[in-house]
Amino acid sequence: NTRTCPVFRTRQDAELTKAVYRRVPVLVNEISGENPWSVRFLRMFDMSNDSHLFRTREELERAGYRRVGNRFLPSAGGEGIYLPLYEAKMIWHYDHRFGTYAGVASRSDTHLPTPAPEDHADPAFVVQPWYWVPAQEVEARLGDWKRGWLLGFRKTTNTTNERTLISSVLGRIGVGDKAPLLFTDAVPSAVACLLANLNSLSADYAARNKVVGTDITHFYIKQFPILPPERYSAQDLGVIVPRVLELVYTAWDIKPFADNVWREAGEDLRARIRRQWEENAAETGGHRWEPPEWADIAPDGIPFPPFRWDEARRARLRAELDATYARLYGLTRKQLRYILDPADLTERELADILDPWEEVADPLDPAGYAERCRRSTFPGETFRVLKEKEIRQFGEYRTRRLVLEAWERLQEGC
Incomplete structure (x- = not known):
């Protein structure tokens, strides 16, 4: 869109990025006017200019409001519902419950505690914000958007982040300006693919080569290589959508998104979603149909309770999606290895x-990989922070292994 080329760290980055952009168009081409997803953006609440609308828990409780889930309802004779005001640091890939202000003494804390695994495994668990906003203000800003969910992304990044492009489905709530919203008229199953694309390592690699500074504005998002809706075959949807649903629909407050996907899905896709839920239940124990009182239960929605959160299973599903998008981006295994870790490649490669x-x-031979990394003098890097974090946590670069294993299964047709 800007007709400017970023400054690449290495020749390999320049060549690979150019090859990706030749195969995959930008999200919005402002020169030609092409916008295959019909996307538009919204900064819902400015954290400074709109602060007069915000209320803390203490203020609402003093005014007689009672909290149900993470919403505040008025007492008898009172007026108006207050919805949670989400901030960017509360979300992560496929996770709208990544950070919570519960137990936090000051809003100035830049890193919020992540809920414990047992909280994530509770489908009725909701994170708590610092502020709440009037529901009518949320509705006024959403305008003609009638779906019961939102799609947001983190605006702020830095060199110490393990990932650059971070997106998640949210409920129909208030959202601060550091988490811009993306709207599209695409059918819900296609939106699941868009979310998976935004969260893929392939898109993140392109973003890392494009973004300068710490802000990922919608101008940047428009310039990222994102597959258009027509690139997805029925087979692709059958692979991507059920996995995205398992990653996203882990709590009752995201059921409206799962409902939309289910209503629009044909019989084959519904069968695949059902099989995905059954596999999750068989491996994790699943959940019973026990919605909390505040849950929005549509009679024609998805007939299953949320998928049970399981860290190891989620890592495997995300790796399968990363391998799928590497294939859809036209990458070779060598290029995927490079994106995961350039030190994995020999000088001849x-x-x-x-x-x-x-x-x-x-x-995938761990000894060979370790030896190549030890010998490498290549100056480039891609996901070094992620690699170092996982080596500390798991004793290995787990993402690399899982993605390459998933790639091999794809090549074998499994």
């Missing part, structure tokens, strides 16, 4: 990043 030839026969 790095000589031509566009050539699919690989000197390494088995990239």
Whole structure:
């Protein structure tokens, strides 16, 4: 859109990024006017200019409001509902319950505590914001958007972040300006694909080469290579949508999104979603149909309770989606290895990043990978912070292994 080229760290980054953009169009082409997703953006609440609308828990309780879930309802004779005001640091990939102000003494804390695994595994658990906003103000800003959910992304990033592009489905709530919202007229199953694309390593790699500074504005988002809706086959939808639903629909407050996907889905996609839920239940124990009093239960919605949160299973599902999007982006295994960790490639492999030839026969051999990393003098890096974090946490670069394993299964047709 700007006709300017970012400054790349290495020749390989320049060549690979150029190849990706030749195959995958930008989200919005402002020169040609192409906008295949019909996207538009919204900064719902400015945290400074709109602060006169915000109320804290203490203020609402003094006014006689009572909290139900993470909403405040008026007492008898009172007026208006107050909805939670989400901030960017409360969300992560496929997770609208990443950070909570519960137990936090000051809003100035830049890092919120992440709920414990047992909280994430509770489908009735909701995170608590610092502020609440009048429901009528939320509705006024949403205008003609009638769906019971939102799609938001984190605006702020920095070099110490393990990932750059972070997006999640949210409930129909208030959202601060550091988490801009993206609206599209696409059908819900396609929106699930858009979310998966935004959260993919392939898109994140392009974002890292594009973003300068700490702000990912909608001008940047428009310039990222994002697959248009027509690129997805029925087979692609059958792979992507059920996995996205399992990652997103882990709590009752996101049921409106799952309901929309279910209503629009054909019989084959519904069967795949059902199978996904059954696999989750078999592996994790699943959940019973026990919605909390505040849940919005539509009679024609998805007939299953939320998927049970399981960290190991979620890591595997995300890796499968990353491998799927690497294939949809037209990447070779060598290029995927490069995106995951350039130190994995030998000098001969790095000589031509566009050539699919690989000197390494088995990239998944841990001893061979460790030796290549030890010998590497390549100056580039991609997801170094993620790699270092996972080595500390798991004793290995888990994402790399899981994604390459998923790639092999794709190649084998599994």
